[in-house]
């Protein structure tokens with residue numbers, strides 16, 4: 325076990341000095357995909373290797389192969405043998421990592437989840453380890469396996485005739501660009517044109533937001549289309565089951581709007597028809613929902629009135645490892661970030677030492693930190709608006725279950741949309757009227773906790789719902805990831 329900060333410093337130096345040479349010395353230009361079953365509950369967990377598959381060339385940046393952001397709960401390390409030198413490293417979060425925090429997992433129920441780890445193909449024998457980060461930011465090894473170069477069986481991908489890849493924006497070779505892959509889910513064969521139009525719309529939306537906007541030439545964007553037998557995706561609480569290629573579903577862990585994809589093997593098998601650094605699953609639905617898991621994937625609906633916000637916000641999680649800056653006034657402290665431990669995400673802090681503040685060089689408010697912002701008034705306003713919406717959403721699920729007339733359902737859906745727009749407008753007005761709006765300081769209330777965790781600005785797209793910019797701190801973190809993938 326070792327502290328995360330020391331590890332980060334050490335890796336930064338290693339990365340800068342030796343990145344490019346490391347790649348050429350140690351890897352072939354091919355991606356290996358490890359399919360794992362991740363099994364367990366809150367108390368114990370393990371990885372079981374299903375198979376190893378050889379895919380395309382390596383789409384990551386060969387000059388910097390040690391990922392700069394290590395806030396995921398799982399740390400993957402590859403060492404060349406026999407020297408045992410670290411040659412590849414990245415971290416990620418997963419569906420299992422989310423499951424671990426749920427009630428069934430806490431009470432001991434074990435579940436199996438698919439997980440995929442992708443690395444460039446080493447030239448020699450190698451050792452792969454997976455370390456688990458505990459909530460106090462210490463690591464323990466939970467998987468370790470040596471692979472003999474000549475002996476391991478590496479399967480080849482077979483082409484799937486139903487998979488089609490459509491180029492939306494190509495600026496250069498995959499190695500030097502950020503390769504985003506939109507994956508269309510819940511679109512029937514007849515809806516292919518809709519999928520293409522939707523993906524183009526979201527590609528354009530991405531470049532409305534900084535820092536993506538000023539880095540457009542560093543991106544390649546492609547769309548993966550695999551027809552779905554039925555339109556839309558599965559919605560368990562409404563009794564709707566859809567047959568889609570990647571089995572995306574609402575109601576993950578009983579949270580209605582939480583949309584995740586369990587079929588990781590199928591997802592990556594399809595994605596391997598092209599080059600990709602990040603997967604963005606666009607589902608064919610007008611219902612509010614989504615999800616974003618660091619270095620795993622993001623999901624967002626194509627046709628909700630908040631689709632733009634969901635897409636940008638969830639990609640903030642999956643692409644740059646940003647934390648949620650929002651919190652609820654009803655939760656004072658929570659277990660997600662234990663008290664007194666500095667979170668690894670770049671955009672929230674426990675503010676334990678002003679001299680070590682992550683965004684110290686960006687501060688525009690330097691005195692009297694944390695800032696005494698209009699927190700109580702904000703909480704009162706937010707709570708009153710939340711409650712009404714929650715009641716209407718439950719009512720809507722009930723209408724679906726009892727197969728109420730479409731007219732009645734549509735009427736309620738419309739009311740919900742209007743209410744959420746009104747809610748967002750009131751919150752926006754309130755925050756924009758704050759005398760601290762747009763200034764960088766230290767504001768209490770972040771990371772699901774009203775107390776003990778802090779964000780850098782009054783508002784940010786990681787804080788409240790709406791079409792608004794990222795705060796300076798989030799912009800800087802995203803820029804770092806863009807620079808990591810491109811040159």
Ligand SMILES: [Zn+2]
Nearest residue numbers: 784786795798
């Ligand atoms: Zn932010």
